[in-house]
Amino acid sequence: MLRRLFSLMLLATLAACATGPEVRVDYDRNADFARYRTFGWVTPLGTDRSGYTTLTTDRLKAAVEREMAARGYAYSPTAPDLLVNFHGRLQERVQISGGAPYAPFPYYGYRQYGAWPGYAFASGPFVDQYTEGTINIDLVDRRRDALVWEGVAIGRVTERDRIYPQERIDASVAAIFSRYPYIAGRGTPAPAR
Incomplete structure (x- = not known):
């Protein structure tokens, strides 16, 4: 029994470590991604x-230079095909969840008195306060001055993230670009990695 409980706790811990930010993307379905070979x-x-x-x-x-280079895009300080922009935000969040008050029926079977509230089946509200971080990455067609692709990562910011921000930024940018299906000079999406 103890081994089974330990195994379940280990699995839950690994699952918690494996979760990353929530990633959302959107793009211009009319954009010709085959034209894009450089970025600035x-x-x-x-x-x-x-x-x-x-x-x-x-x-x-x-982080973005690394991801763009991995997809074959070259950095061009003058007249690039794509312009890259970022936005970032930290926001304090409060999430409230909880149950109903203690059981409204007699707790001790035939006796007609309720349970002591300490034996409640559901507790009052649970309040979770945390910092939420959001990173937006925009790819803009420089010639048309129009957004052609946008990726957003949203997740909890931990104390470790504050101590080692480059690790979290690298992981978030990689998660965003995992949803970018194009390779420089090709108009058809590449197979997912």
Whole structure:
């Protein structure tokens, strides 16, 4: 019995570690993705503040450069086919869930008195406070000045994420680009990885 319980706890822990951000994507179905071979940055990027580049911007640029290069896109500081922009947001969230008050029927069978509230079958509300992080990555057709693809990752920000932000940014950007099916110069989506 103890082994079974330990195995279940280990499985639950591994499943919790395997979960990543929720990823959503959208794209222009009329865009000719075969035309795109190079990328550059929107100026200023959405994560820059007060006229200077933030650490978050540098981390996002490094992660996006890696993902774009893996798909065959070359960086071009002048006249790129695609312009890349980012947006990021941290937001405090509160999630309330809970049950009904204690059981409304007699707890001890034939006696007509209710249970002590400590024996309740459902507790009052459970309040979960956490920080939610959102990263948007936009790919813009520079010639048309039109958004052609957008990926968004939404997830909980943990204390570890705050200590090691590059790890979380890398993982989130990789999760977003796992849903980007194109390779530079090809108009048909590549098979999923």
